[in-house]
Amino acid sequence: xxxxxxxxxxxxxxxxxxxxxxxxxxxxxxxxxxxxxxxxxxxxxxxxxxxxxxxxxxxxxxxxxxxxxxxxxxxxxxxxxxxxxxxxxxxxxxxxxxxxxxxxxxxxxxxxxxxxxxxxxxxxxxxxxxxxxxxxxxxxxxxxxxxxxxxxxxxxxxxxxxxxxxxxxxxxxxxxxxxxxxxxxxxxxxxxxxxxxxxxxxxxxxxxxxxxxxxxxxxxxx
Numbered sequence: 001x002x003x004x005x006x007x008x009x010x011x012x013x014x015x016x017x018x019x020x021x022x023x024x025x026x027x028x029x030x031x032x033x034x035x036x037x038x039x040x041x042x043x044x045x046x047x048x049x050x051x052x053x054x055x056x057x058x059x060x061x062x063x064x065x066x067x068x069x070x071x072x073x074x075x076x077x078x079x080x081x082x083x084x085x086x087x088x089x090x091x092x093x094x095x096x097x098x099x100x101x102x103x104x105x106x107x108x109x110x111x112x113x114x115x116x117x118x119x120x121x122x123x124x125x126x127x128x129x130x131x132x133x134x135x136x137x138x139x140x141x142x143x144x145x146x147x148x149x150x151x152x153x154x155x156x157x158x159x160x161x162x163x164x165x166x167x168x169x170x171x172x173x174x175x176x177x178x179x180x181x182x183x184x185x186x187x188x189x190x191x192x193x194x195x196x197x198x199x200x201x202x203x204x205x206x207x208x209x210x211x212x213x214x215x216x217x218x219x220x221x222x
Contacts, residue, residue, distance in 0.1 A: 015041070018041055019120075034125050034127065034128070036131075038193055038197050041116075042197050043200070046208060049112065065095075066097060069091055070088060073088055120194040121191060133145070140191065140195075141187075141192045150184055150202075152180070153202035153206075154198075156206060160206055160209055
């Protein structure tokens with residue numbers, strides 16, 4: 001953990017400056033609050049990542065469209081793996097689809113997401129660290145409301161993604177239940193500020209996914 005934190009230190013320091021900037025905005029507005037600053041920063045991060053997420057959604061939609069043809073190739077050439085790979089490659093080329101294109105945005109986002117994570121995990125609040133029912137954003141939520149929300153929003157975001165992508169298999173269905181439980185469990189001991197970020201990020205993710213898929217569907221209809 002210490003090694004990763006030091007590896008992302010420049011990004012961590014940047015996001016702490018951004019965090020201070022949003023906190024100063026709340027101070028200037030007359031209601032100094034770190035919880036609101038975290039929410040504003042999370043929304044800002046998701047907006048900045050929108051082009052990458054849009055590219056990922058476009059790639060996923062393209063893969064979804066050629067799924068029937070891929071399944072037919074896999075069925076027809078299941079006894080000849082080499083020829084099956086060749087036919088799949090030809091299909092990707094004809095359709096202009098890169099199966100790895102959906103992974104690239106995730107790789108680009110990793111330093112940003114890790115920077116946000118570590119900037120909030122060890123954040124020392126210089127002002128009032130209270131937020132709504134929380135006595136301190138640097139401590140875990142004693143009411144377990146945020147951990148429950150982190151699990152619920154993770155589940156809903158995954159379920160939405162699977163439904164919109166039209167990709168459902170047994171492994172993905174299992175992950176749809178296992179991941180939220182895991183996230184909720186580790187959130188019990190995480191600082192409330194970090195869990196608040198995760199909850200808001202999931203909500204923004206669902207809103208972005210709905211908008212981007214709706215936009216792609218409108219393009220297809222046109």
